[in-house]
Amino acid sequence: MQSIIKIESLSKKYKNADQYSLNNVSLEINAGEIFGLLGPNGAGKTTLISMLCGLIKPTSGHFTIDDLNYTNDALKIKKIIGVVPQEYALYPTLTARENLHYFGSMYGLKSNDLKEKVIEALNLLGLLKFADKRIDTFSGGMKRRINLIAGILHNPKVLFLDEPTVGVDVQSKNAIIDYLKALNQNGTTIIYTSHHLAEAEDFCTNIAILDRGKIFAQGTPSNLIDSTKEARNLEEVFISLTGKDFRDEL
Amino acid sequence: MSYKIWMSVVKEFLLLKRDLGGLIILFIMPLVLVITVTLIQDSTFKTISDNKIEILLVDYDKGSVSKTVFDNLEKSNLFTVVTQLDHKPITEEMAKEAVYKGKFQLAIIIPQNLSIDLQTKIDQNVENIVSKMGLTETDTAAQPKATKVIKEKEVKLYFDPAVQMSFKNAVMSSIDKMISQIETKSIYTTFQSQLGEGDVAFEQKSFITFKEIIPTINNKEIRPNSVQHNVPAWTLFAIFFIVIPLSINIVKEKSQGTFVRLLTNPVSNVVVIIGKTITYSIICMIQFYMMVAVAIFLFPHIGLPSLNIEGHLFLMSVVALFSGFAAIGFGILLGTVASTQEQSAPFGATSVIILAAVGGVWVPVFAMPKIMQIVAKSSPMNWGLEAFYDVLLRNVSFLEIIPKISLLFLFFIITTSIALFYDKKKRTV
Numbered sequence: 163m164q165s166i167i168k169i170e171s172l173s174k175k176y177k178n179a180d181q182y183s184l185n186n187v188s189l190e191i192n193a194g195e196i197f198g199l200l201g202p203n204g205a206g207k208t209t210l211i212s213m214l215c216g217l218i219k220p221t222s223g224h225f226t227i228d229d230l231n232y233t234n235d236a237l238k239i240k241k242i243i244g245v246v247p248q249e250y251a252l253y254p255t256l257t258a259r260e261n262l263h264y265f266g267s268m269y270g271l272k273s274n275d276l277k278e279k280v281i282e283a284l285n286l287l288g289l290l291k292f293a294d295k296r297i298d299t300f301s302g303g304m305k306r307r308i309n310l311i312a313g314i315l316h317n318p319k320v321l322f323l324d325e326p327t328v329g330v331d332v333q334s335k336n337a338i339i340d341y342l343k344a345l346n347q348n349g350t351t352i353i354y355t356s357h358h359l360a361e362a363e364d365f366c367t368n369i370a371i372l373d374r375g376k377i378f379a380q381g382t383p384s385n386l387i388d389s390t391k392e393a394r395n396l397e398e399v400f401i402s403l404t405g406k407d408f409r410d411e412l
Numbered sequence: 413m414s415y416k417i418w419m420s421v422v423k424e425f426l427l428l429k430r431d432l433g434g435l436i437i438l439f440i441m442p443l444v445l446v447i448t449v450t451l452i453q454d455s456t457f458k459t460i461s462d463n464k465i466e467i468l469l470v471d472y473d474k475g476s477v478s479k480t481v482f483d484n485l486e487k488s489n490l491f492t493v494v495t496q497l498d499h500k501p502i503t504e505e506m507a508k509e510a511v512y513k514g515k516f517q518l519a520i521i522i523p524q525n526l527s528i529d530l531q532t533k534i535d536q537n538v539e540n541i542v543s544k545m546g547l548t549e550t551d552t553a554a555q556p557k558a559t560k561v562i563k564e565k566e567v568k569l570y571f572d573p574a575v576q577m578s579f580k581n582a583v584m585s586s587i588d589k590m591i592s593q594i595e596t597k598s599i600y601t602t603f604q605s606q607l608g609e610g611d612v613a614f615e616q617k618s619f620i621t622f623k624e625i626i627p628t629i630n631n632k633e634i635r636p637n638s639v640q641h642n643v644p645a646w647t648l649f650a651i652f653f654i655v656i657p658l659s660i661n662i663v664k665e666k667s668q669g670t671f672v673r674l675l676t677n678p679v680s681n682v683v684v685i686i687g688k689t690i691t692y693s694i695i696c697m698i699q700f701y702m703m704v705a706v707a708i709f710l711f712p713h714i715g716l717p718s719l720n721i722e723g724h725l726f727l728m729s730v731v732a733l734f735s736g737f738a739a740i741g742f743g744i745l746l747g748t749v750a751s752t753q754e755q756s757a758p759f760g761a762t763s764v765i766i767l768a769a770v771g772g773v774w775v776p777v778f779a780m781p782k783i784m785q786i787v788a789k790s791s792p793m794n795w796g797l798e799a800f801y802d803v804l805l806r807n808v809s810f811l812e813i814i815p816k817i818s819l820l821f822l823f824f825i826i827t828t829s830i831a832l833f834y835d836k837k838k839r840t841v
Contacts, residue, residue: 216676240678240679241678245676250668250669251668251672255426264419264422265673265677267419268678270678296430312673313673
């Protein structure tokens with residue numbers, strides 16, 4: 163399978179920080195994968211995703227997305243990626259439809275095509291009847307689903323999801339996961355971070371476990387479980403690799 | 413790109429439409445402000461011209477001078493003279509107490525024997541002059557009279573400590589002028605009587621008078637009134653208040669995460685800024701036309717003169733638009749630098765008030781200390797205000813306002829460039 167993301171010796175050290183948030187990470191993600199980036203708090207998952215989304219610059223190393231890099235092809239990369247941030251990155255006083263029309267238009271979608279895509283996505287995620295309601299009246303699960311739609315309206319080649327199911331009800335979570343699986347089957351590569359290890363085990367085709375800015379293990383969920391002594395599931399693999407200590411940091 | 417800009421404008425309008433507080437700041441508050449301030453300023457103006465102020469006159473003289481002072485004060489249309497309190501003649505002590513307690517703004521105390529002593533002093537002086545000129549009939553035989561020593565007289569003025577210096581100066585100058593006229597008249601009259609009735613008829617009318625030449629357009633005088641001065645000044649002030657909702661809008665986008673989402677979209681930051689600039693420029697123009705409409709149509713119904721913008725609307729619109737650009741640039745910069753609404757809102761409000769004060773919205777620049785006059789020249793609010801006055805009161809052409817509107821546009825370019833640069837730097841963590 164062809165690599166869509168190639169990361170070589172990528173490092174990031176924030177200004178005034180003592181340690182590297184990401185330290186010499188190399189990784190290849192194949193096209194069509196659902197790739198899980200797992201790790202405890204402060205492992206470097208969000209730093210890695212932020213760099214891949216073009217929000218922050220690496221201290222050293224480089225990466226390509228579909229053979230493009232941000233130095234020369236920032237706009238081209240932004241056209242083929244979709245980003246679903248952890249927070250509800252939506253305008254609370256606008257309706258679901260207004261939010262989606264706005265963000266869709268920023269991806270270059272226009273009028274009728276945009277309108278159709280919005281209706282289709284809202285329908286698939288069970289939100290069509292709330293299309294003209296303001297976001298600030300929505301529940302957490304509904305906001306999550308709109309947050310997801312806002313990142314995928316343009317059918318991205320690569321989709322980055324930062325904790326897409328955090329704080330939602332079971333129904334919303336299932337709807338989101340099913341929708342993502344359908345997207346993946348249509349060719350979208352998904353890079354996903356989560357603390358829900360059971361969900362990741364079921365959802366991801368490939369996983370990297372990060373801790374303290376480094377990749378500790380990488381492989382399919384079943385390979386990781388098999389290769390870890392006495393581990394019956396991904397959570398036990400995770401604990402075995404990262405330990406039981408709290409990772410609280412200020 | 414144009415569709416993205418269009419959608420950005422639509423989004424900004426929708427956000428504003430759903431923000432009642434923001435709409436009040438943008439549209440209602442400026443109208444309240446311009447009406448209130450113009451009414452107050454107009455009444456201050458009338459205090460000097462139309463409204464009569466009650467003043468106390470303590471007359472210890474009971475002579476021709478005090479009578480002339482009384483008559484002139486009454487005739488001046490500035491004052492109503494009060495000579496009794498509770499049906500009792502006022503003493504200096506009573507007057508002093510009443511004024512210092514703020515019941516009256518001014519008391520004039522005319523000293524005892526002022527008329528007699530003034531006349532005696534003038535008689536002495538005139539006699540002296542006439543005798544030195546050898547014009548008296550008995551100049552050689554007459555013995556010089558023994559000259560009575562007359563002490564200088566003092567008319568006392570008591571002012572309410574709360575009255576403003578400008579009012580005090582205006583009143584003092586007006587009373588000084590009145591006393592001078594009385595003295596001059598007495599001197600002329602004494603000369604006339606010394607020289608013999610009918611010999612010389614002195615013309616006692618002032619030889620030099622003042623005439624204000626008022627600029628005209630199509631033979632029609634453009635006479636500035638409080639509205640002509642206040643509406644441009646406070647309209648500009650209101651336009652700059654757009655800094656607050658705009659900076660809050662940007663801070664909210666950062667805290668809601670929508671700004672980060674936009675950074676991951678294939679859209680330049682410049683498109684986002686153009687969208688905001690178009691939206692808020694339209695808001696500025698709506699504000700401007702609303703205030704102009706109020707000044708033209710509502711003011712006459714609330715006792716204010718109507719704003720006369722005959723032939724100036726286009727150029728005034730140009731000035732309003734460029735002032736709006738300057739305000740938008742400042743708002744974008746503030747919203748980019750501030751991390752929270754608690755930072756942007758108070759800072760925005762305070763800085764607009766400072767810019768207004770420095771720019772000459774409250775106190776004319778020429779009346780400021782030298783150092784502040786220099787500072788004023790660097791305030792965008794001053795450029796806008798001067799451009800408004802140039803158009804409305806000085807009747808200049810478009811070419812003559814180009815330097816000022818260029819400065820306003822330059823301010824917009826510089827502030828937005830700093831905002832873009834700052835944002836880029838901040839993200840290079």
